[in-house]
Amino acid sequence: MISFSIHILTTNYFFAKTLLPSRFFFDVSFLLLTTVMLVLVFIVFYLFYYLNRTSKKTEIVRLYSDIISEIILCETDEELKEVIAQLDAQKIITHWFAEPVGRKILIQELVKIHKTISGKGADNIRWMYEHFGLVEDSLNDLASHKWHRKAVAIQQLAEMKQIKYLTKIYKATNSKNKWIRTEAQIAVVKLTGFKGLRFLNIISHPISQWQQLCLLRELVMDHEYSSSNLKSWLCSTNDSVVEFTLRLIKKFMCFELQKEVVGCLYHKADNVREAAISTLTEIAADETPWLLQERFASASRKEKLLILSVLKERGVEEQGSFFRDLLCHEDTRIKTAARAALMRIAESASNIYNLPNGVEQKADVA
């Protein structure tokens, strides 16, 4: 930083000396020097403030850690009351409980520890969150106009399993703000599992790929599978909803929806078609390899490669001629994928196909 400032100053010195009239030279130099000094002073003050804030936070967390760990380990209500009575006697802790900063840090720590503790300990953390009125703090943030406070509040309420505020959170699932919306969608799934997915009926914004993975991860955790609405979501006008539904079908292997998934092979959106091909790997029926072969001719290059990777797993011996024809395809990757699929079905059928002369060598070179 300092060497950079010196470099700037020297450059400006020579620049100013050659271009500026001599009467302005000292004024400009003084202005530059003052600016640099001001920036340096700002940096020093900010570092001091940051270090001070960090050490204060560490100190508050240290104070809280004793009480939180004791509360986590309480086995009965009597033990909890005893710990709270001890707490009332410790003025420094009660002082921080009354301060907004102290409460904010307490919520952060409770949410963090709740993610790593299960059983009675987790119940006790939630009890502490409610007992000290921290729910109200989260609700105030939820009512805030600032998107970041709203998103964090939703995260806190969901982690602390505050199902009574589900309606308030649910309203945010189609929010204009991306961050509020994504947090709310994960929260409703966390709180109610598959039932929470009803936001898919009304959502008008696209669900990102990352969000789809987060929702799936949440669903497979400890929620019971329910497929009541999957069929209607496959007909959604929101392409990302259809894509997400296909991922659900793949994850939970909904064989009963095989026909509908095949229908998605001809969907207008690329992502949906690709997801449909990938889904068919998991829920393949006897006719699936033939349906994919039929789709192959009009598919895009990416889809063709996907179809071949599915057929590598699900292809049948009778499709040998289809793969052999592809061995002369002009696209090297398609040729290689076809060869891999052919070898795989040949292996599984314990049968060696008669490859056209020189084709194997060509594929190897590719």
Added chain:
Amino acid sequence: MKILVAEDEPIMLKTISLRLKKDGHTVIATDNGREALEQIEREVPDLIITDIMMPYSSGLEIVGKVRQSRKTPIIILSSMGQENIVLEAFNLGADDYITKPFSPNELSMRVKRFSL
């Protein structure tokens, strides 16, 4: 039993330590991998409980270094989705693992197995 607990999350560290102390064990608590290795050399614990992700030295490094010279039982604390790392820890010589979120009582029972 003398138990070394290495965990960088202060509340988690305190909770585990308190639980083990209530069970009558002597606990050496540390919040980073480097200090954990030093304490292992100095205090020679009967059991090591270590988190995987820690500053300076990871849980895996601790397992690897301890196994070069000692047979002290090691329990790994892992998070969901760290299955590959747990397998690596077993390859290096870890004896057991617990996935977060876990109940302190569960940890207590696992420790009991090593004290018999």
